Amino acid sequence: MRKFLKIFSYFILILAVLGFASIEKIDRTDIKQTEHFKQWKELLRSIKLKETTGDFSVGWAKVNITPLVPGPMAGYGSRKGKEFEAVHDSVFVRVLALKNSQDTVYLLSADMLIIPPNVVEKLKPLLRQQRISLRNVHFSATHTHNSFGGWGNSLTGRLFAGSYDPNVEVELAQKFALAVRKSTQNLVSGSVSYNESVDKEDIRNRLGVVDGKIDSEIRSLFFERIDGSKASLITYGAHSTVLNSKTFQISRDYPGILLDSLESSKLNFGIYLAGAVGSMGPIEKGVDDFDEVKNQAKGVLKHLDFTQKRELQNTLVSEYIQLPMNHPSARISKDYALRPWVFKYLFGDYPxxxxxxxxGKTLILGMPCDFSGELMIELDAYAKAQDIDLIITSFNGSYIGYITDDRLYDRGLYESSTMSWYGYQNGAYFSEIVKDLVDKVK
Known part of the structure; x- marks a missing residue:
């Protein structure tokens, strides 16, 4: 009995040491008193944004990234990395290139859950070979939860994207680089316009809270070339989760049908970037999953209006800024979180x-997260007061979980608990960053 008690005591001691080494109390210091907030304000003063001018040329390309053999799906952890059973519709990476006399911007979106940070790392040297700086590539994803996985090189990446395959990572980087290169092979002079539409019928606040807010705007850019060809970049807040976790078919979800419909009627090319999708869900109407996808796409298409577009001046600003961040603090309860070393082991460590x-006067900010549509409402109004049209896109090639309104932090919600990875008052921090950048460019 004594031997058992001794072993049991050692076991309890080991658990206590491991707990102390891996868990910490959440720091609730007011955001304006934190070191990373102060560092951001110092960095902001030193930022020099270069604006270039000159007549626009527009080009575009898409490259098929559909796997040739079955592999794990990405999107829902409940699938546990199970392989897809069929390809319902192919998935692509699309790039829209906008060039003036001094600079070129590449707007890239893939039919994937996110743009994986490790794929961006592999893409960097391929872009350098084309003499393209990463600062000129604006990444986003359609955020379909029914695309392929295999690209997640961390424990959490494996949870949401299945078994890691380094070949998937390499092939994705190569196809991204190919799409970027092809987008400049058909550059034609043209103009760019900004457009807003409102669709309240196909979006909901998915948090189930009584004080939930909805960002119902479809924000888009319209490109018209002198040869008569037309393209559009479309952002919307409704999550691409119409297809549920029991659907084991590769699909672009509703953004795929939306773009297919536009390209068969009004446009020569379309590209969809997930907007401020945090807390925003689709309206699922139909007899089965794919009927719901069709109805969601039809609803958004019905409200998409290109007649109210405003032509933009031929000016470009393109830059990316590494952000000072609080140390990672993935929550395990209301008041406790994993220590940074545990987080980095589980989630990876990327800038x-x-x-x-x-x-022109349209500012597109690519965010490293699922950015909340609730936050977007106030930020859109703030930008409008500065004569700026603001578009926020999610999944910019780094990823830090969800950024939500801070009033939700202690409500035990999935987005603000399980997927809140960087501590207290991140909603206020990122809102401050957006407002500061609006002020900087106005």
Missing amino acids: TYVKITKI
Whole structure:
């Protein structure tokens, strides 16, 4: 009995040491008193944004990234990395290139859950071979939860994207580089316009809270070339989760049908970038999953209006800025979180940045997260007061979880608990970053 008690005591002691080494109390210091907030303000003063001018040329390309053999799916952890059973519709990487006399911006979106940070790392040298700087590439994803996986090289990446295959990472980087290169092979002079539409019928606040807010705007850019060809970049907040976790078919979800419909009627090319999708869900109407996808796409298409577009001046600003961040603090309860070393082991360790793309008076900010549509409402109004049209896109090639309104932090919600990875008051921090950048470019 004594031997058992001794072993049991050692076991308890080991658990206590491991707990102390891996868990810490959440720091609730007011955001304006934190070191990373102060570092951001110092960095902001030193940022020099270069604006270039000159007549626009526009080009575009898409490259098929559909796997040739079955592999794990990405999107829902409940699938546990199970392989897809069929390809319902192919998935692509699309690039829209906008060039003036001094600079070129590449707007890239893939039919994937996110743009994986490790793929961006592999892409960097391929872009350098084309003499393209990463600062000129604006990444986003359609955020379909029914695309392929295999690209997640961390424990959490494996949870959401299945078994890691380094070949998937390499092939993705190569296809991204190919799409970027092809987008400049058909550059034609043209103009760019900004457009807003409102669709309240196909989006909901998915948090189930009584004080939930909805960002119902479809924000888009319209490109018209002198040869008569037309393209559009479309952003919207409704999550691409119409297809549920029991659907084991590769699909672009509703953005795929939306772009297919536009390209068969009004456009020569379309590209969809997930907007401020945090807390925003689709309206699922139909007899089965794919009927719901069709109805969601039809609903958004019905509200998409290109007649109210405003032509933009031929000016470009393109930059990405590495952000000072609080140390990672993935929550395990209301008041406790994993220590940074545990987080980095589970989630990986990549730089966090914001992507700045400004075309005329339209500012597109690429965020490293699922950025909340609730936050977007106030930020859109703030930008409008500065005579700036603001577009926020998610999944910019780094990823830090969800950025939500801070009033939700202690409500035990999935987005603000399980997927809140960087501590207290990140909603206020990123809102401050957006407002500061609006002020910087206005």
